[in-house]
Amino acid sequence: MNDELVARLVTRAQADGLRLTGEGGLLQQLTKRVLKSALEGELTDHLGHEHGEKSEGGRESCRNGRRAKTVVTEVGPVEIEVPRDRAGTFEPMLVKKRQRRLGGIDEMVVSLSAKGLTHGEISAHLAEVYGTEVSKQTISTITDSVVAGMLEWQNRPLDTVYPVVFIDCVHVKVRDGQVANRPVYMALAVTAEGTRDILGLWVGDGGEGAKYWLQVLTEIKNRGVRDVLMLVCDGLTGLPDAVNTVWPATIAQTCVVHLLRNSFKYAGLQDWEKIAKALRPVYTAPTEEAAMERFLEFSEEWGAKYPAIVRLWERAWAEFVPFLQFDVEIHKIVCTTNAIESVNARIRKAVRARGHFPTEQAALKCVYLAVMSLDPTGNGAKRWTRRWKPALQAFDIAFDGRLTAPQR
Numbered sequence: 001m002n003d004e005l006v007a008r009l010v011t012r013a014q015a016d017g018l019r020l021t022g023e024g025g026l027l028q029q030l031t032k033r034v035l036k037s038a039l040e041g042e043l044t045d046h047l048g049h050e051h052g053e054k055s056e057g058g059r060e061s062c063r064n065g066r067r068a069k070t071v072v073t074e075v076g077p078v079e080i081e082v083p084r085d086r087a088g089t090f091e092p093m094l095v096k097k098r099q100r101r102l103g104g105i106d107e108m109v110v111s112l113s114a115k116g117l118t119h120g121e122i123s124a125h126l127a128e129v130y131g132t133e134v135s136k137q138t139i140s141t142i143t144d145s146v147v148a149g150m151l152e153w154q155n156r157p158l159d160t161v162y163p164v165v166f167i168d169c170v171h172v173k174v175r176d177g178q179v180a181n182r183p184v185y186m187a188l189a190v191t192a193e194g195t196r197d198i199l200g201l202w203v204g205d206g207g208e209g210a211k212y213w214l215q216v217l218t219e220i221k222n223r224g225v226r227d228v229l230m231l232v233c234d235g236l237t238g239l240p241d242a243v244n245t246v247w248p249a250t251i252a253q254t255c256v257v258h259l260l261r262n263s264f265k266y267a268g269l270q271d272w273e274k275i276a277k278a279l280r281p282v283y284t285a286p287t288e289e290a291a292m293e294r295f296l297e298f299s300e301e302w303g304a305k306y307p308a309i310v311r312l313w314e315r316a317w318a319e320f321v322p323f324l325q326f327d328v329e330i331h332k333i334v335c336t337t338n339a340i341e342s343v344n345a346r347i348r349k350a351v352r353a354r355g356h357f358p359t360e361q362a363a364l365k366c367v368y369l370a371v372m373s374l375d376p377t378g379n380g381a382k383r384w385t386r387r388w389k390p391a392l393q394a395f396d397i398a399f400d401g402r403l404t405a406p407q408r
Contacts, residue, residue, distance in 0.1 A: 155223065
C-alpha cells in the first residue's frame with residue numbers, strides 16, 4: 001500500500017476522532033472493507049463476470065445477495081457479508097463456510113500456548129487486547145489441530161548419521177484415574193552440520209527397561225538413522241544394552257552433569273561445594289587410569305560420610321569413562337548439558353503452567369508446541385553451528401570418518 005495513502009487515512013481518522021485499534025477503529029474498518037472486496041473478487045472469478053454484467057449461464061449463474069457473519073480477526077471481531085450465487089456453488093476460500101476465525105487468530109493461539117499460557121489465560125488475553133471472545137473449548141480445539149502435524153513430525157525421515165544424541169526427560173502430571181508423574185522422553189541430536197535436531201518425543205510410565213528403549217531406538221533407526229557415534233543419557237535402565245543392539249558401534253555415555261547432580265542428592269547442602277571440587281579431578285582426568293586414581297582419593301576422603309555417592313559412581317563407572325579416550329572438545333560436550341538445558345527450560349515452563357493434563361496426548365501436545373517454538377528467528381541455529389564446529393572435527397577424527405562417510 002502507498003505510504004502517502006496510509007498517512008492520509010491515519011490523519012483523517014485522527015481528525016474524526018477515530019481510534020486506530022479497538023472496537024470500531026480504523027484497522028477494524030479497513031479489515032472489513034478488505035475482506036468484502038476480496039470476497040466479491042472471489043465470486044467474480046467464480047461466475048466469470050463482474051457485478052451487473054449478464055452471464056452466459058443464465059439465471060443459475062449470477063449473484064444472489066449476501067449472508068452476514070462475524071469472524072474473529074487479529075484486530076477484533078469483524079462483521080462481514082459473504083456474497084452468494086444463485087446456484088449455491090460458490091465456496092469462498094478466504095472465509096470458508098462455517099469458518100468463524102481467520103488464520104491469524106489460530107496461529108496466535110498456538111503461539112501463546114507454546115509459550116506456556118493456559119487456555120484460560122489465552123482467552124483472557126484475546127479478550128483484553130483484541131476485544132475478542134474465544135472460549136477455552138475453542139482454544140482447545142485450535143491447539144488440537146496441531147496433532148496431525150505432530151504425528152507427521154514424529155514420523156519424518158531423519159539424517160543417516162548423528163555425532164551425538166542426548167536422551168533426557170521432563171516429568172509431567174497426567175490425570176489417569178489419579179494424578180501421577182509421567183516422564184516424557186526427548187531425543188535431541190546434533191547434526192553433522194552442527195545444528196540441533198529433536199528426533200522425537202515418547203511418553204513412558206517411569207519403569208522403562210531394555211525392551212522399551214529397543215522399541216524407541218528401532219523406531220529412530222527405521223526413520224533412516226544408520227549410525228550414532230555417541231549416545232549420552234542419565235543412566236536410564238536398559239538403554240546401553242538397547243543401543244548396542246540397534247547400533248553396535250555406538251558408545252553409550254553417562255551424562256557427567258546428571259551424575260554430579262545425582263551425587264548432590266546424597267550430600268548435605270553445606271558439602272556441595274567441597275564435593276564438586278573433589279569430583280572435578282575425576283571427570284577432567286586425561287585418562288581412565290588417572291580418573292580411577294582421583295576417584296579412589298575421593299572415596300578415601302568422602303566414602304565414610306557419603307558411601308551412597310561412592311556406590312553411585314561405581315555403578316555408573318562403565319558408562320562414565322568412555323569419553324575420557326577422546327579429544328578435549330568431546331569432553332566439553334559430555335561434561336555440559338547446555339545442548340538440552342535451554343530446551344528443557346522452555347518445556348518445563350509450558351508444563352508448569354498447565355499443572356496437570358487429562359491425557360498423555362494432551363501432555364505430548366503441550367511439549368510438542370514448546371519444542372516447535374524454540375528458535376523462531378533461526379539465530380539459535382547459527383550459534384549452534386559456530387559452537388559445534390570444533391567438536392564435529394574431533395568426532396570425525398576420533399571415529400575414523402564415520403561422521404562424514406555416509407555423506408560422500
